[in-house]
Amino acid sequence: MTAGTSSRGAPSMKDVALHAGVSLGTVSNVINRPQMVSERTRLRVQAAIDELGFVRNESARQLRGGGSRTLAYVVLDTSNPFFTDVARGVQDAADDAGLAVYLCNSGEDTAREGFYLDLLEQQRVEGVLITPVDASDPRITALAARGTPVVVVDRGAGPGRCSVAVNDVLGGDLAVTHLLETGHRRIAFVGGPRAIGQVADRISGAELAVERAGEGELTILETAALNVAEGRRAGERLAGLPAARRPTAAFCANDLLALGLLQQMVRLGLRVPDDLAIVGYDDIDFAEAAAVPLTSVSQPRQLLGRTAAELLLAESRDGDRHEHQQLVFAPELVVRASTRLRPT
Secondary structure (H helix, E strand, O other): OOOOOOOOOOOOHHHHHHHHOOOHHHHHHHHHOHHHOOHHHHHHHHHHHHHHOOOOOHHHHHHHHOOOOEEEEEEOOOOOHHHHHHHHHHHHHHHHHOOEEEEEEOOOOHHHHHHHHHHHHHOOOOOEEEOOOOOOOHHHHHHHHOOOOEEEEOOOOOOOOEEEEEOHHHHHHHHHHHHHHOOOOEEEEEEOOOOOHHHHHHHHHHHHHHHHHOOOEEEEEEOOOOOHHHHHHHHHHHHOOOOOOOOOEEEEOOHHHHHHHHHHHHHOOOOOOOOOEEEEEEOOHHHHHOOOOOEEEEOOHHHHHHHHHHHHHHHHHHHHHOOOOEEEEOOEEEOOOOOOOOOO
């Protein structure tokens, strides 16, 4: 063991002070305020740091200072590429600010989400971005009330909190209007649970499009989750309907459902779009790369993440002077081979 090094393992600031023959305060100044120390002393302390292999305990320093150089994003489902794209935008903004990002996956589980919120508050993160299971969860409000900035991502929020979202009613309208314009009259909406805010809004938009057109029929096929497996199950249900009643088109609440539905149609020998036209939502990279490239409602995923993180950092910086913003972006329809004009 090097002389002057603690037997506990990792050397401490006290070990550095003893090794360099200076006070603990001098070591602290060399690390945090080097301009206050003479060059000769600074070089001696730095030599001791190098010889002992001292590494500053950043976590302890942050806790003593009442904050950290990290922010967190509590994600609804990391298996969905939509959220990983949003997280990239968060990371871009964090990189610009010199911060690290904790990524936490709630898995659509309110208990796990609550655990993460408690843990992140204990870690004294700079702030929390969250795509919540339930945007009205009182634990989110309580966290903000105790002084941790919170921004809601991919959900609307009230005037007391910042949020970034996409106009999902408009997105549902765009999708079904496109299907109506390409000649479809029996249309299925595939998605769920309906309790999820985005699902409900996309259904509302789909219903609005049918109502405005004055023709057409919308059948709701609610799913238990928003994943590929549920898309395949929805495909089985659709294929089992009598041909005279079977929808000729499906609007899916996200691209994972649409990809599962497309897979099932291919397995059953049904053609897309001839037997069933399909529109997804999110426009993830896999949508364009599918066997039949998917028409999809595109969301500005990375922009959502970056904007949310910038709002969070502004709130952390401005404190009580911060003015909350609820930003809503417009989606766009990207038309590909999974939909095309039906012959009249």
